[in-house]
Amino acid sequence: MSVDEKTVRRIAHLARIAVTDEEVGPLQGELNAILAFVEQLGAVDIDGVEPMTSVTPMRMKKRADVVNDGGRARDVVANAPETEDNYFLVPKVVE
């Protein structure tokens, strides 16, 4: 499979990365090189094979359902570009 220019723009939008018109062509070439490289996987017989979900056989650990951390709003927002009263500020989302 290979991607056309329109698909490159659609993927970029899905990934929330702005691309300029000049970037689309080279990106298309690079993505297609990678897609051509992974094409060989089509030759592998995967009938009846389970997809890997965990490299080491382990049960998902569960912790006790208790509050063991918190009260750190100031730490959480400390690195944000824009905040007010321990809230993140974003551009207007709903009119």
Place this chain on the structure above:
Amino acid sequence: MTALNELTLAEARDGLASKQFSAREIAQAHLDAIEKARALNAYIVATPDRALKMAEVSDAKIAKGEARPLEGLPLGIKDLFATQGVHTTAGSKILEGFEPHYESNVSAQLWRDGAVMLGKLNLDEFAMGSSNETSAYGKTISPWRRQGSETPLVPGGSSGGSAAAVAAHLCLGATATDTGGSIRQPAAFTGTVGIKPTYGRCSRWGIIAYASSLDQAGPIARTVQDCAILLGSMAGHDPRDTTSVDLPVPDFEAAISRGVKGLTIGIPKEYRVEGMPAEIQRLWDQGAAWLKEAGATIKEISLPHTQYALPAYYIVAPAEASSNLARYDGVRYGLRVPGKDIAGMYENTRAAGFGREVKRRIMIGTYVLSAGYYDAYYVRAQKIRTLIKRDFEAAYASGVDAILTPATPSAAFGIGEMASADPVEMYLNDVFTVTVNMAGLPGISVPAGLDAQGLPLGLQLIGRPFDEETLFAAAQTIENAAGRINLPKAWWA
């Protein structure tokens, strides 16, 4: 007397314990060496004040007879580990100004054991690369040069700063991470030792995520013993990482003297790839001969799905990366670039903050996870991953204790030499290492010789899950036989 920064970590530990020098002196020796080595660009930031303060605490502990296991030993930290109050960048512009309010589990355990932090080491952006050329903070230059040449070489990647700093004596050892070969390939390129432990051995908590099912932390150091000492402190169960295993941490350092007598070492025939340079094949044969002389049995084995590991990796890793890197949205940390609305802000922030290779991988990941392609790419790759793991399980079930392979298909290349339009050429660097991540196994890279141009070459040993001890024993056997590599003289100082 050897300069303090040229001691091995084990020698420095002994010297500090017997009070031949102070923690402050050895920290200062490293800080001076770092200052003179700016041209290598191994450190993104040095933290001299913190280093000297930690060294003072160490000297007080030593004076009171309360020395901890790594007391006063100066280390570098790959800038993928969150360090409290110290700029943490992942080599990316998008984390500009990020100062974590928490410490990664692995680095916290090193400080718990008395180690001293020298600074944050350069890397490929978000650990995506094999040459340290994708860092937003500039390329790291290898301390190695080809004989009679001044062409700057890459230190490998993504832990290029870690490997270069260790090889140039800018730290006694360093933390690193490995998703597809990012510890073992730079170690091989710089004549240093690097181990990627079994998935789950070290906590990923506080390590900036690239591909969560593959990422694992490990050390790079100048000897097998030094790596064993460091891994002993870095490893261990952490309830904050659900994939961190609740197993006791063995005495890795004790394992180095076990030898390989009675072990069976597998040689996978599929690793004899087309176009492999003759000197890599010779090195591999030599490694097998050394292990045989030391009492191991050498056995040819087959890992039939080897060739599919790299293409499957380039589906799984970008898919996980596209999900992990969704968090960089200009809201919670780092860079924000305004846009006409919130989606525009996201798009502009990510366009300006991510470099080319990172964008490429996020986009591939987005594509293979998108509606209609998920089964054809992602599910198929995960099934192939199961087959790759089965290959190893069959080999181990047939009585093989560890597997010997070359670490890389070539010695280090020059900066810019791989800048072709086809990204796959660079990806081929990881052809021998990536299978190990796909199967979650431990792998160690150990220097085994020099190529015709005087550059170091490494061998890789792959172990059973959670059997790093056998890897340390076998790697020590190779180190003993090959002799320690003479690291380059400081042309940069």
